[in-house]
Amino acid sequence: MSATKKLTIARAMAESLAQEMRADPNVFVMGEDIAQLGGVFGNTRGLLKEFGEERVRDTPISETAFIGAGVGAAMDGMRPVVELMFVDFFGVCFDAIYNSMAKNIYFSGGHSTVPMVIMASTGGGYSDAGQHSQCLYGTFAHLPGMKVVAPSNAYDAKGLMTAAIRDNSPVIYLFHKGLQGMGWLGTEPAAISQVPEENYELEIGKAKTVVEGQDITIVSIGIGVHHALKAAQELEKDNINVEVIDLRSLVPLDRDHIISSVKKTGRLLVVDEDYHSFGVSGEIIASVTEHDHHMLKTPPCRITFPDIPIPFSRPMEEWALPSTENIINTCSKMMESK
Amino acid sequence: MTKAITIPMDLWEEDEEAVLTAWLVDNNSEVSTGQLLAEVMVEKISYEIHSTYDGTISITCQEDDVVNKGSIIAEVS
Numbered sequence: 001m002s003a004t005k006k007l008t009i010a011r012a013m014a015e016s017l018a019q020e021m022r023a024d025p026n027v028f029v030m031g032e033d034i035a036q037l038g039g040v041f042g043n044t045r046g047l048l049k050e051f052g053e054e055r056v057r058d059t060p061i062s063e064t065a066f067i068g069a070g071v072g073a074a075m076d077g078m079r080p081v082v083e084l085m086f087v088d089f090f091g092v093c094f095d096a097i098y099n100s101m102a103k104n105i106y107f108s109g110g111h112s113t114v115p116m117v118i119m120a121s122t123g124g125g126y127s128d129a130g131q132h133s134q135c136l137y138g139t140f141a142h143l144p145g146m147k148v149v150a151p152s153n154a155y156d157a158k159g160l161m162t163a164a165i166r167d168n169s170p171v172i173y174l175f176h177k178g179l180q181g182m183g184w185l186g187t188e189p190a191a192i193s194q195v196p197e198e199n200y201e202l203e204i205g206k207a208k209t210v211v212e213g214q215d216i217t218i219v220s221i222g223i224g225v226h227h228a229l230k231a232a233q234e235l236e237k238d239n240i241n242v243e244v245i246d247l248r249s250l251v252p253l254d255r256d257h258i259i260s261s262v263k264k265t266g267r268l269l270v271v272d273e274d275y276h277s278f279g280v281s282g283e284i285i286a287s288v289t290e291h292d293h294h295m296l297k298t299p300p301c302r303i304t305f306p307d308i309p310i311p312f313s314r315p316m317e318e319w320a321l322p323s324t325e326n327i328i329n330t331c332s333k334m335m336e337s338k
Numbered sequence: 339m340t341k342a343i344t345i346p347m348d349l350w351e352e353d354e355e356a357v358l359t360a361w362l363v364d365n366n367s368e369v370s371t372g373q374l375l376a377e378v379m380v381e382k383i384s385y386e387i388h389s390t391y392d393g394t395i396s397i398t399c400q401e402d403d404v405v406n407k408g409s410i411i412a413e414v415s
Binding site for chain 1: 358360361362363364377379382385401402
């Protein structure tokens, strides 16, 4: 076991990037405010100083141009890590993402890989309104050709970033602003974790059971995992033992892990900060029910963001966001119905 | 003898309040001079707090607490 130190997700991401850049001269980073500033979410801090402007590139505010440039560089043998500062900005660069980045390996008959990482911040909770607060997990996970990961703590953040950079498929790396340890979004202490100094990969597509329990399986990702963990502590006082699964990756989705947990508990609750309809929560519930709906003792439930643009007003946004309290109430109700 | 870890008076220019955003060491762990201990944020800019002593740290200021220049955030003994 190598030495460890306590890191925020932001620092864990930067550490993985630096280690991969030292090991492989083809790895480079670009995006808005990622060089001089070190990223508005702190995840590229220190890279400019060590690697210089050739490999750590501040771009103009044109996602259309620099995401497209990333795809070209990746097809030409580089391993670009490109930041889309807020995932909400995907609209102006989605052609490059889903028509080029995701599909070119197929279009070229497997001859041209696109080993590119897009890292993008997700999530709300701090009144940044409808075009700076979305998760859009389902939007990316829906389209074939890209892996999609979202860490909930610094250990996973480093291992997933390393795996994403080394992967020959394009990877969408979604980090929640509320977990970065960046202050203006609040701090989630449980996201700051001990991280090995040596580099390591966390296999993409593997979920993790964070807490074991017999009564209800809660499946979540990103900040929802922390809401679920807090709910689990409260529910234990009422003798309700929930099992919390951190998906860590959406594509590939670790369906076997979810199914084997629901087999044990017989109850499924999905907590997802993305929109309610046509998304991650529906996919997880469908995956379980189409496997064997007799496993379920109660109808599956989901706590998600309602199908409305995210409000600027703080009380309205807080009403809409998944919370520990919602999870506790839903779990209690699920245990009442036999 | 207990020594205080304080926020340096010259860490940022103006006199705004800061928020302690992250502890990067555990309470009651061993720290050494120069080691990165914590981060504070002022107006969306993050600053690092390093240890000025060797010893065992006792954290007195929690994450999300508001701090100022000169605030004591921990003690080292």
